[in-house]
Amino acid sequence: xxxxxxxxxxxxxxxxxxxxxxxxxxxxxxxxxxxxxxxxxxxxxxxxxxxxxxxxxxxxxxxxxxxxxxxxxxxxxxxxxxxxxxxxxxxxxxxxxxxxxxxxxxxxxxxxxxxxxxxxxxxxxxxxxxxxxxxxxxxxxxxxxxxxxxxxxxxxxxxxxxxxxxxxxxxxxxxxxxxxxxxxxxxxxxxxxxxxxxxxxxxxxxxxxxxxxxxxxxxxxxxxxxxxxxxxxxxxxxxxxxxxxxxxxxxxxxxxxxxxxxxxxxxxxxxxxxxxxxxxxxxxxxxxxxxxxxxxxxxxxxxxxxxxxxxxxxxxxxxxxxxxxxxxxxxxxxxxxxxxxxxxxxxxxxxxxxxxxxxxxxxxxxxxxxxxxxxxxxxxxxxxxxxxxxxxxxxxxxxxxxxxxxxxxxxxxxxxxxxxxxxxxxxxxxxxxxxxxxxxxx
Numbered sequence: 001x002x003x004x005x006x007x008x009x010x011x012x013x014x015x016x017x018x019x020x021x022x023x024x025x026x027x028x029x030x031x032x033x034x035x036x037x038x039x040x041x042x043x044x045x046x047x048x049x050x051x052x053x054x055x056x057x058x059x060x061x062x063x064x065x066x067x068x069x070x071x072x073x074x075x076x077x078x079x080x081x082x083x084x085x086x087x088x089x090x091x092x093x094x095x096x097x098x099x100x101x102x103x104x105x106x107x108x109x110x111x112x113x114x115x116x117x118x119x120x121x122x123x124x125x126x127x128x129x130x131x132x133x134x135x136x137x138x139x140x141x142x143x144x145x146x147x148x149x150x151x152x153x154x155x156x157x158x159x160x161x162x163x164x165x166x167x168x169x170x171x172x173x174x175x176x177x178x179x180x181x182x183x184x185x186x187x188x189x190x191x192x193x194x195x196x197x198x199x200x201x202x203x204x205x206x207x208x209x210x211x212x213x214x215x216x217x218x219x220x221x222x223x224x225x226x227x228x229x230x231x232x233x234x235x236x237x238x239x240x241x242x243x244x245x246x247x248x249x250x251x252x253x254x255x256x257x258x259x260x261x262x263x264x265x266x267x268x269x270x271x272x273x274x275x276x277x278x279x280x281x282x283x284x285x286x287x288x289x290x291x292x293x294x295x296x297x298x299x300x301x302x303x304x305x306x307x308x309x310x311x312x313x314x315x316x317x318x319x320x321x322x323x324x325x326x327x328x329x330x331x332x333x334x335x336x337x338x339x340x341x342x343x344x345x346x347x348x349x350x351x352x353x354x355x356x357x358x359x360x361x362x363x364x365x366x367x368x369x370x371x372x373x374x375x376x377x378x379x380x381x382x383x384x385x386x387x388x389x390x391x392x393x394x395x396x397x398x399x400x401x402x403x404x405x406x407x408x409x410x411x412x413x414x415x416x417x418x419x420x421x422x423x424x425x426x427x428x429x430x431x432x433x434x435x436x437x438x439x440x441x442x
Contacts (some may be wrong), residue, residue: 014106017217020106025211031068037061038072038347042211042422045403049418051323051425052364055352063337070326070345071338073354075361075375077338082346083337084382091117091124092343111263114270115207115224121267123384130383136253136260137268137387141246146390149182153395156181157402160273164406165437167413170430171285176202178399179280187269188238193230200227201277202413208423224270231266247272272388280395282321282419282426283312287400289316289427290366292412297368298404305401311368312396316354317376318366323351323425325380350377351425409435 031039041047041054058065058074065072073079082088108116117124122133160174160181168174180198189197203223206216235251242248247269250260260268289309292299301307329344340346354376355363367373378387386392404410413431420428 009110009112012108012110013218013221014111015104015211016110016113019104019108019127019212021210021212021217022214025082025213027277028211031139034068034237036067036069037065037340038067038069041349048420048422048425051351052355055349055355058349058352059356062336064338064346070347071340072349073334073336074349074356075336076353076375076428077346077354078375079350079353080381082335082348083325083377083380083384084329085327085331085333087331087333087340088346089126089330090325090327090384091119091126092328111266112228113221113253114228114263115204115220116271117208118267120264121271122153122387123271127383133260133268133302134387139249141387141391143390145246146394149391150398152185152392153178153398155180155401157398158406161402161437163407167431167433170288170432171281171427174403175284175288175399175427175430176277176281178284182273182395183277186245187234187247187272187369188243189234193234197227198231199223200230204421205278205424206421209421210407227270228266231269232262235262235265235269244380259399260315278424278426280392282319283392283396284363284399284403285427285430286319286425287312287315287396288403288430288432289412289416290318291400291404292410293336294366297366301368306333306395307368308401309393310370310373312393312400313373313376314366314368314370315396315400316378316392317370318354318371319425320351320354320376320378321424321426322378322380324349337378342372347398350375350380388429406437407434408438411435 027038032043037054037058041051044054047054055074058072063073063075063078073082101264114121119125120129120133121318122130122137125133157178160177164173176198180194180201182196184197187197200223203229204220206212207224212220235247238245238248238251242252246286247265250265250268291301297311301311324347326345326347329340329342329346331342333340335346353359357363359375360370360372379389379392412435413433415425415429415431417429419426
């Protein structure tokens with residue numbers, strides 16, 4: 001019986017890869033050879049290092065560009081319209097797929113391997129489920145609850161900075177450890193499990209990309225399964241002995257007599273980890289690099305500390321941690337004069353929309369005092385606007401300000417390396433020399 005279950009799981013895993021990545025990867029590579037801009041952005045490694053020239057080429061072709069994979073936009077107004085439109089949904093419209101694909105998707109669905117873009121994740125569910133889930137989670141992730149974490153975030157940052165002096169990889173020693181400590185406390189994770197959760201988060205980050213190879217998919221799938229197994233035990237502990245953490249509140253929270261079931265809780269906790277950890281790592285890493293590369297902006301923040309919240313939004317605009325998100329049409333519709341049929345894909349290049357000169361003056365200039373920096377789309381828009389936006393902004397402000405005030409002579413060292421993910425943009429390694437520390441702000 002065990003062998004049959006294992007064989008069945010392996011078969012479902014292979015089919016999920018084939019439907020989600022194998023077929024898509026073939027289509028992407030074929031489209032790239034035929035000059036499709038969106039496909040080229042996926043397969044061309046140079047795009048990972050500097051995607052902005054390609055975004056400019058997309059905008060030069062028009063506000064919404066048809067291609068072999070669907071439509072694509074790098075224009076702020078059109079991206080914003082699509083993300084807010086009731087004519088589009090975040091996940092695939094299953095009924096618009098050929099029947100054979102519908103059957104394969106349903107058969108290969110595996111609750112033991114739910115990633116951040118698998119239902120019932122908030123990223124891909126729609127009303128009425130999305131409305132119910134978001135209402136429940138929003139009661140926990142209120143602005144007041146997040147602001148109540150400020151002192152704790154500051155304590156964590158100070159403790160990490162106490163150990164940072166000298167030469168270090170900033171990603172490993174600080175940028176990853178600050179958000180993972182915050183997120184694990186939100187999830188009520190025991191301190192001895194922090195490293196395990198950190199490893200799961202790192203290994204699962206490519207799950208947002210498309211066209212993964214079988215080897216890459218297996219690595220991601222293994223990480224997601226490991227996290228799911230760990231999370232099942234963790235939820236059992238919280239049910240037996242709930243704490244004051246936010247996940248404990250979700251475990252016992254009721255709304256009109258309804259509670260989140262086990263699968264829903266796993267999906268939400270997994271999303272909180274993926275969206276609240278890896279993206280914030282990228283925010284901190286990119287923010288550090290930008291402020292070190294623009295010393296005049298760093299000096300301005302020193303003279304005008306009230307600009308720090310704007311500076312964080314400018315980092316999010318200038319180097320969006322999430323570069324791309326997509327929507328599927330739920331009905332035949334029209335956007336920017338282009339016909340989009342039901343089931344059609346529209347990819348919104350958030351990194352490009354955030355550099356749209358029609359929305360931002362001199363968009364390629366990094367400006368910590370930019371008046372409309374907060375108009376970026378890095379947290380998406382509409383009903384899928386990021387629930388963790390307030391927390392990300394808080395961690396970005398506290399994390400960057402504390403780092404640069406503690407180490408005023410901080411400098412980049414050789415060996416910086418970008419992440420290999422396409423949807424998420426950040427730094428995998430960021431060697432630095434801290435210089436002499438200033439007294440910590442307590």
